Amino acid sequence: MHVLALVTQKGGSGKSTLAVALAVAAMRDGERVALIEADVQGTVSRWQERRDNPYPRVERVAEPADIDAVLARLAAEGIWLAIIDTAATNNVLALRAIATADLCLIPARPSPADIEAAIPTLLAIRRQKRRFAFVLNQTPPRGVRLSEAATSLNALGVLALPFIGQRNDHQDALGTGLAVTEYARGGKAAEEVHALWSWVAKKLAEEAFGHDQAAIKKAS
Template identity: 75%
Template sequence: MYVLALVTQKGGSGKSTLAVGLAVAAMENGERVAFVEADPQGTISKWKERRGNPYPRVVRVADPAEIEGALSRLEAEGIWLGIVDTAATNNALAMRAIAMADLCLMPVRPSPADMEAAIPTLIAIRRLNRRFAFVLNQTPPRGCRLSEAATSLNSLGVLALPYVGQRNDHQDALGAGLGVTEFAQEGRASEEVRALWGWVSKQLNRDVVVHG
């Protein structure tokens, strides 16, 4: 089983939104996916309550020590991808999620303040020697601010592709208990999330090539 953790101490950057979008895109690709929700805010559990579909499963954890056991149980059930959504505020839970992750995704909005706020999480990821990538999220239509942000993030580490634009479909899908690729199958937001899942799955599958 692969573990993908959505992390950054910056609130509202899109951790839960991208976690949901990627989970559903992966399921649509035939993967067995489950969530470990390590955020007392419960964004993913609340989304799941609105969802008339038993999949993906959501397991909530309140204590860092519970994360490893939750992931092991999911693996024993045959889950291929465990996605851990973390809180901006609960550092201990997020640190444990990072330590367990095959890949950490850090959503960052293209503003200097957001990029600055991601640095402590980046330092923690590097200290724990984990693989990571930034995801530029909630981007405006192309402009020079965007390319400046991309250049800065590229200089700090890997930047996932494509960028994820600011689009209402993400908010509406979350509200409807759907992944964005279920909510507006033909929309640009779906296209971007599917492509982002393609990028992420390639990063995860790289392990298979290296160790296989």
């Protein structure tokens, strides 16, 4: 089972929006997916309550140890991907989510201040030696700032692609219990989310391949 965590101490950056969007995009690819909500705000579970489709299922956790317990249960049940949505405020839960993740995604608006605001999260990720990538979210249709922010992250090799634009479809979908790819199938927002999921899926596959290589090396 792969574990993806959406993390950053900066609130309103798009953690919950992207957790939901990526979960449903992965599901459409035929994968068995579960969402883990490590946030008392309950954005994801309220989204799920508005939803007719019982999938993806949502597991709520309140304690760091719950994350491990839920992950073990999901893996035993044959879930292929667990996506953990975290809170801006509960550092202990977020740290546990980071520690269990194969890949941490850090959503940030494309301004220097917003990217800087993710630095404490980034340091925690590096301390735990996890893989990570920034996702530039709510990007304006055009703007100089975008290219500056993108260039510096890209130069560090830690930028997920494509950027996710600022579009009403994201907000409207969340409000109706749908993922953006269900809400406006042919829309630009849906297209970006599918492309982002492809990027993430590739990274997860590389990660799994890395483990295999390490195991082969160790065994030989």
